[in-house]
Amino acid sequence: ILNVEQSPQSLHVQEGDSTNFTCSFPSSNFYALHWYRWETAKSPEALFVMTLNGDEKKKGRISATLNTKEGYSYLYIKGSQPEDSATYLCAFKGSGNTPLVFGKGTRLSVIA
Amino acid sequence: DSGVTQTPKHLITATGQRVTLRCSPRSGDLSVYWYQQSLDQGLQFLIQYYNGEERAKGNILERFSAQQFPDLHSELNLSSLELGDSALYFCASSVQSSGNTIYFGEGSWLTVV
Numbered sequence: 001i002l003n004v005e006q007s008p009q010s011l012h013v014q015e016g017d018s019t020n021f022t023c024s025f026p027s028s029n030f031y032a033l034h035w036y037r038w039e040t041a042k043s044p045e046a047l048f049v050m051t052l053n054g055d056e057k058k059k060g061r062i063s064a065t066l067n068t069k070e071g072y073s074y075l076y077i078k079g080s081q082p083e084d085s086a087t088y089l090c091a092f093k094g095s096g097n098t099p100l101v102f103g104k105g106t107r108l109s110v111i112a
Numbered sequence: 113d114s115g116v117t118q119t120p121k122h123l124i125t126a127t128g129q130r131v132t133l134r135c136s137p138r139s140g141d142l143s144v145y146w147y148q149q150s151l152d153q154g155l156q157f158l159i160q161y162y163n164g165e166e167r168a169k170g171n172i173l174e175r176f177s178a179q180q181f182p183d184l185h186s187e188l189n190l191s192s193l194e195l196g197d198s199a200l201y202f203c204a205s206s207v208q209s210s211g212n213t214i215y216f217g218e219g220s221w222l223t224v225v
Binding site: 034042043044045046049089091097098099100101102103104105 | 114116145147153154155157160167168170202209212213214215216217218219
């Protein structure tokens with residue numbers, strides 16, 4: 001059974017704090033690692049798709065890194081704002097006809 | 113708006129009944145995915161179609177079936193419904209089958225009473 005683990009499960013930070021969360025995935029048969037942002041009452045929206053070991057992606061105050069050899073990815077949010085409050089999902093795609101497997105997410109609450 | 117359309121948005125039905133959830137992918141996307149989001153569970157992969165053909169299958173119950181039609185829309189059929197089938201069912205689509213960003217619809221809330 002393929003396991004994608006995210007930690008922490010939830011996180012409360014003050015506005016302006018920087019934060020990061022972890023996604024752990026199998027280090028074999030890697031094809032891609034996705035990050036999605038899921039706001040309450042909306043559908044998940046893609047943040048990044050990373051495919052190469054050592055990849056770093058950035059979108060505004062949000063960035064992500066990837067280590068495929070050890071099977072982890074970090075998502076960083078710099079200077080958190082209340083509008084960053086959401087559940088952040090990572091998803092692992094293995095090689096071949098395998099599905100995109102999601103972790104349970106990290107729920108971030110940013111307090112003004 | 114992701115461009116993925118799901119209907120109905122909400123559905124309440126009784127145990128033992130059958131329902132069909134419909135999904136229209138983004139224009140140009142050939143791949144359609146179905147996921148189930150239950151309480152305290154992550155997004156559970158059900159099934160994927162690519163250009164009308166089944167491409168990958170997850171832990172989809174035998175009571176559930178899906179298909180993708182020539183116009184690329186997809187339907188998820190849930191039969192002999194049980195209380196535990198109450199969940200948010202997401203459809204998503206992508207251009208190809210491997211590694212691309214997938215775009216989610218707004219989901220169909222199914223409540224079985």
